[in-house]
Structures are given as C-alpha cells and as structure tokens.
Amino acid sequence: MTLRLVELDAENLPAVIRIPPVVGEKAYVAPVLHSIAEAYVTPTAWPRVIMDDDEVVGFVMANWDPESEMAEFRGGIWRLNVADEAKGRGVGRFAVEQVAAEARRRGYDHITALWEQADDGPEQFYLKLGFRPAHELFGERVGILDL
Ligand SMILES: CC(C)(COP(=O)(O)OP(=O)(O)OC[C@H]1O[C@@H](n2cnc3c(N)ncnc32)[C@H](O)[C@@H]1OP(=O)(O)O)[C@@H](O)C(=O)NCCC(=O)NCCS
Structure with a gap:
C-alpha cells in the first residue's frame, strides 16, 4: 500500500462521494457529500482524500480553528470515512497520523x-490510536490525542 493525502478535485470527487454512508443512511459519521458541503462554507475546514496509489480509499476532514470559543473545536478530526473494501488495512490509522502531523506543523500540542459511544462505533479505533477519553459534549465522547 502506498497511502497519501490529496486535495479534492474534479477527478477524485465521484469516487470520494461514493464512500459510505450514503445520504439518509443512519451511521456514526456523516456522508462525505455532507462534509464537502460543510467544508465549502467553513474556511477553517481541511478536507483531504486518502489515496492508495491511484485508488480512492477514504476521506478525512480536519478543522483548524485555534480561535474557536470551544476548546473541542480548535483543532482535530472532524470526519473520517474509510471505504468498506479498504477497512482494516491501516487507512484510518494513516489518516489520523497525517492529521496529527499537520497539527504539529501548525503548532498544536494535541488534537481532538x-x-x-456505541459497541459498533469507532471508539475502539480511536482508543487504539492513543486518544484518551475526556468529557461528553452534545451526547458524544470527546477524545484527546497528545502530540
Ligand atoms: C473507524 C474507521 C475509520 C477505522 O478505519 P480503518 O482503516 O478500518 O482502521 P485501521 O485499519 O487503520 O485500524 C487501526 C487500528 O484500530 C483497530 N480498529 C479499527 N476499527 C476498530 C474497531 N471497530 N474496533 C476495534 N478496533 C478497531 C484496528 O484493529 C487497528 O489496530 P492494529 O493496528 O492493532 O491492527 C473505519 O472503520 C470507518 O470508516 N468506519 C465508519 C465511519 C466512522 O465511524 N468514522 C469515524 C467517525 S468519528
């Protein structure tokens, strides 16, 4: 596997928006289409496509907003969607490591x-990657990864 992050463009967009979940499906993460629309209206959003060679295998969106009134939203992972056929191959880990590296470049000492919280949700993934569970916010668990 040769994983890399690239920016969204007209060529990779069709494959990126096919990554589950589809609009209307109940899931632990928003559809990529929704995230890209949010990125369009959020100047601090940092959406990236995860490629394995020339294949689109995932989507990750960070947010870099150090002035945010809410500490939880100053810097970290906003969305992460790995394509079904690419799950379990280290794509999610790669995305988190890349967001962490970008955060370090920007001077952050942690990301969120x-x-x-659900048995079939992403909690174990984040804990495995070193996030420590903190407080709850809007019914969700806040996780912190010290850099
Ligand atoms: C959660 C998700 C991002 C994980 O991506 P992935 O590419 O399959 O994960 P990786 O292969 O990089 O796994 C990294 C480690 O986490 C572990 N892991 C991943 N998912 C796990 C799960 N559901 N339960 C327990 N461990 C898990 C892996 O075993 C691996 O551990 P290892 O390095 O010891 O082998 C992916 O399953 C996904 O897109 N899920 C649906 C959307 C979602 O929940 N996104 C997060 C929203 S906040």
Missing part, C-alpha cells in the same frame, strides 16, 4: 476527535 468526537465520537458516538
């Missing part, structure tokens, strides 16, 4: 992620 928020997740729904």
